[in-house]
Amino acid sequence: MTLSIWRYSHLALAVSSALFLIIASFTGVILAFEPISQSVQPYAVANLNEISVSKTIEALQQEYTEVLEFELTADDFVIASVVTQNGETESIYVHPITGRKLGEVKAKTAFFNWVTNVHRSLFLKGIGRFFIGLVSLLLCLISLTGILLLAKRQGGFLKLYSRIKETNFAQRYHIILGRWLLIPIVIIAATGVYLSAEKFSLLPSSSTTHDWSAIPSETELEKPLSEFDVFRSPLNDLKKLTFPFSEDEEDYFIVALKNKEVLVHQFTGEIMSDVPYPFVAVASQLSLNLHTGQGSILWSLVLIIASGSILFFIVSGFSMTLKRRKNIKLQIPIFNKDESEFIILVGSESGNTFLFAQAFQKALVATDKKVFLSSLNEYTTYKKATNIIVFTATYGDGEAPTNARKFTAAFQGIQPLNNIKFSIVGFGSLLYPHYCKFAIQVDALLHQHLSFKPLHPLVKINDQSNVAFQSWLKEWNELMGLNIQVTFPKRSIKQLKVIDFSVVDCTKLNIDNTFLLRLRPKKKIKFQSGDLLLITPPDSNVSRKYSIARVENEILLSVKWHPHGICSSYLCDLKYGDIVRGSVEKNDDFHFPKSAPSVFMIGNGTGITPFLGMLQERKNIPTHMLWGGRNVDSFDYYRPFVERKLIRTSYINASFNTQNTYDIVLSQVNDKCYVQDMLLQQQKMVAKTLKDGGVLMLCGSMTMQQSVLDTLEKILEIELQQPLSDFELNGQLLMDCY
Numbered sequence: 001m002t003l004s005i006w007r008y009s010h011l012a013l014a015v016s017s018a019l020f021l022i023i024a025s026f027t028g029v030i031l032a033f034e035p036i037s038q039s040v041q042p043y044a045v046a047n048l049n050e051i052s053v054s055k056t057i058e059a060l061q062q063e064y065t066e067v068l069e070f071e072l073t074a075d076d077f078v079i080a081s082v083v084t085q086n087g088e089t090e091s092i093y094v095h096p097i098t099g100r101k102l103g104e105v106k107a108k109t110a111f112f113n114w115v116t117n118v119h120r121s122l123f124l125k126g127i128g129r130f131f132i133g134l135v136s137l138l139l140c141l142i143s144l145t146g147i148l149l150l151a152k153r154q155g156g157f158l159k160l161y162s163r164i165k166e167t168n169f170a171q172r173y174h175i176i177l178g179r180w181l182l183i184p185i186v187i188i189a190a191t192g193v194y195l196s197a198e199k200f201s202l203l204p205s206s207s208t209t210h211d212w213s214a215i216p217s218e219t220e221l222e223k224p225l226s227e228f229d230v231f232r233s234p235l236n237d238l239k240k241l242t243f244p245f246s247e248d249e250e251d252y253f254i255v256a257l258k259n260k261e262v263l264v265h266q267f268t269g270e271i272m273s274d275v276p277y278p279f280v281a282v283a284s285q286l287s288l289n290l291h292t293g294q295g296s297i298l299w300s301l302v303l304i305i306a307s308g309s310i311l312f313f314i315v316s317g318f319s320m321t322l323k324r325r326k327n328i329k330l331q332i333p334i335f336n337k338d339e340s341e342f343i344i345l346v347g348s349e350s351g352n353t354f355l356f357a358q359a360f361q362k363a364l365v366a367t368d369k370k371v372f373l374s375s376l377n378e379y380t381t382y383k384k385a386t387n388i389i390v391f392t393a394t395y396g397d398g399e400a401p402t403n404a405r406k407f408t409a410a411f412q413g414i415q416p417l418n419n420i421k422f423s424i425v426g427f428g429s430l431l432y433p434h435y436c437k438f439a440i441q442v443d444a445l446l447h448q449h450l451s452f453k454p455l456h457p458l459v460k461i462n463d464q465s466n467v468a469f470q471s472w473l474k475e476w477n478e479l480m481g482l483n484i485q486v487t488f489p490k491r492s493i494k495q496l497k498v499i500d501f502s503v504v505d506c507t508k509l510n511i512d513n514t515f516l517l518r519l520r521p522k523k524k525i526k527f528q529s530g531d532l533l534l535i536t537p538p539d540s541n542v543s544r545k546y547s548i549a550r551v552e553n554e555i556l557l558s559v560k561w562h563p564h565g566i567c568s569s570y571l572c573d574l575k576y577g578d579i580v581r582g583s584v585e586k587n588d589d590f591h592f593p594k595s596a597p598s599v600f601m602i603g604n605g606t607g608i609t610p611f612l613g614m615l616q617e618r619k620n621i622p623t624h625m626l627w628g629g630r631n632v633d634s635f636d637y638y639r640p641f642v643e644r645k646l647i648r649t650s651y652i653n654a655s656f657n658t659q660n661t662y663d664i665v666l667s668q669v670n671d672k673c674y675v676q677d678m679l680l681q682q683q684k685m686v687a688k689t690l691k692d693g694g695v696l697m698l699c700g701s702m703t704m705q706q707s708v709l710d711t712l713e714k715i716l717e718i719e720l721q722q723p724l725s726d727f728e729l730n731g732q733l734l735m736d737c738y
């Protein structure tokens with residue numbers, strides 16, 4: 001709730017000021033170049049702290065007929081207003097020791113003048129200035145709401161700079177740039193507000209007021225300028241010196257120093273008035289310098305980057321909002337569990353079943369029904385429920401999808417509050433031996449419970465068939481006396497580029513009927529270990545995806561041959577030089593982490609494949625790999641890749657400072673050990689890895705995934721009293737199981 005308040009405030013502020021912000025930041029970037037071009041001019045003189053003010057006065061008086069004033073700029077240049085020997089009044093850069101003219105003070109170019117006008121007032125004078133001031137204020141608020149949002153997302157202010165989970169470009173760089181450029185942007189905005197407030201006289205006066213009526217002391221004697229105390233101070237203490245207008249005794253030198261302004265008697269050097277600058281004047285000067293970058297090339301560069309980044313924030317922010325809105329439209333989270341009459345429970349691994357469930361929910365809501373949708377894992381009590389509709393896929397070897405693994409246990413432990421009618425729709429594929437097995441289990445479970453009555457027998461849907469779904473819907477409508485119409489959002493299927501690969505190696509089957517295949521892309525393509533290779537055998541419409549390793553710019557895959565497997569049989573028969581057509585699909589969720597204190601790879605069977613490549617690419621991140629297979633010989637094909645990089649020792653004995661290690665466990669030898677057994681034996685080390693921010697990568701069969709996740713859940717409860725989902729959300733648990 002609070003998150004959405006901040007998000008909406010952030011968005012509303014950005015939307016209302018976007019156009020002005022674009023103009024102000026764009027012109028701001030250009031204007032920040034002006035102080036840089038100014039600073040690089042050759043008028044600076046070194047060691048101004050060693051030159052006294054009187055030295056410069058003398059030099060100027062010798063060189064020119066009359067000196068009106070001189071000042072030290074933010075770039076440490078000396079500018080003097082003088083009357084030359086020819087009687088001309090000039091404003092020039094001078095050398096503070098010789099008084100020599102170094103160059104003419106040029107007026108701002110017409111271009112910079114124009115851009116300044118746009119930046120300050122959009123050529124709209126007072127009203128434009130007001131809008132720009134207001135936009136600066138909004139920018140302050142946008143930055144503050146942005147930082148609050150970020151703190152919430154990262155889990156607190158202390159974690160502001162911790163690892164970012166987002167992989168979407170706009171979102172990722174909105175956060176990265178936001179947290180580094182927040183301070184400069186707030187400074188730009190706050191000083192902008194200050195300068196505008198000053199222009200509109202909303203601040204107390206910043207001018208110094210002298211008492212001009214003071215009477216000079218009679219004891220003070222006339223002396224040369226070089227003996228005036230105030231002129232003995234170093235030149236870099238001075239801001240500006242204005243010479244007396246006439247030789248009248250009541251005309252004084254006006255000396256603006258860094259911290260105060262003094263009036264000095266022109267003949268005796270007596271200080272007639274000494275007024276420190278008011279706070280407002282100091283703040284104004286500081287605001288001007290910080291807002292414009294005057295006098296500092298480094299700060300000007302920061303201003304250029306910060307102003308430019310505001311343009312990026314606007315574009316990336318709006319792109320994130322559009323994306324979120326699209327997702328919200330898909331999700332329609334409307335009613336809570338206790339007010340809903342219809343409960344839809346979903347088991348889905350790759351999201352397709354969710355799309356069916358959401359479309360069904362949307363259609364029901366459109367007929368004014370109160371509907372609640374959640375994953376099967378979140379099964380609980382529902383106060384007003386009369387109907388439960390389960391949509392679930394089956395995975396692995398007839399297993400539950402990850403978001404339904406806890407359903408059976410939850411169902412057995414929860415007593416429903418009322419009698420409920422149920423309908424089960426199983427999503428599966430006839431290509432698998434255990435067609436819709438998990439849906440069958442859920443159906444059986446509900447049948448056994450006295451509070452649940454079937455509305456309709458279990459329906460199985462092969463290969464996400466819309467025809468089969470609509471026919472179930474028709475019957476469901478009839479039984480319910482409803483007539484809901486379900487339409488599906490068009491799925492944007494990314495077109496993958498199909499290319500040719502030549503076979504470099506295809507090994508024989510090992511004792512587990514597994515073989516290694518090495519393919520060389522015929523074209524240059526981008527891929528990395530953990531990506532997926534999609535292959536459709538010739539004359540077939542069945543595609544298979546394989547998790548791949550990148551080894552010396554070639555694709556390595558490990559395939560288990562199934563006697564009736566169309567794709568595995570096709571690949572198994574390949575020979576050196578044959579051409580295979582396929583496409584590589586990016587799998588960003590399963591790439592080796594760019595940074596992490598340590599990585600623990602866990603896999604079984606052919607699930608070792610992406611790790612074989614990651615081990616070759618890995619850079620300086622301590623790594624341990626645990627692999628589960630059947631026999632010692634099962635590891636033979638993988639051994640050379642692993643032993644090139646890792647030393648065999650158990651995780652518990654691994655010393656990450658000096659070595660990267662691996663261990664294997666075998667299920668068909670005497671001690672019959674599975675990866676989850678090994679994790680349990682080394683539970684302290686596993687918990688410590690996660691606690692210290694390490695990343696756990698899991699690849700292999702769904703059966704192994706289920707057991708490993710159950711084991712991890714147990715370990716974390718005992719060792720850290722924390723749920724596994726905390727680490728999953730944090731990006732510390734990466735999975736690619738099949």
Ligand SMILES: Cc1cc2nc3c(=O)[nH]c(=O)nc-3n(C[C@H](O)[C@H](O)[C@H](O)COP(=O)(O)O)c2cc1C
Nearest residue numbers: 348349350352353393394396398428429435436738
């Ligand atoms: C690795 C894998 C294993 C699968 N195992 C089974 C299975 O044992 N039985 C079955 O009926 N369908 C199986 N399927 C098919 C899925 O259940 C089916 O494609 C489903 O529509 C996917 O839904 P989802 O996208 O919501 O996860 C499997 C699919 C994959 C990719």
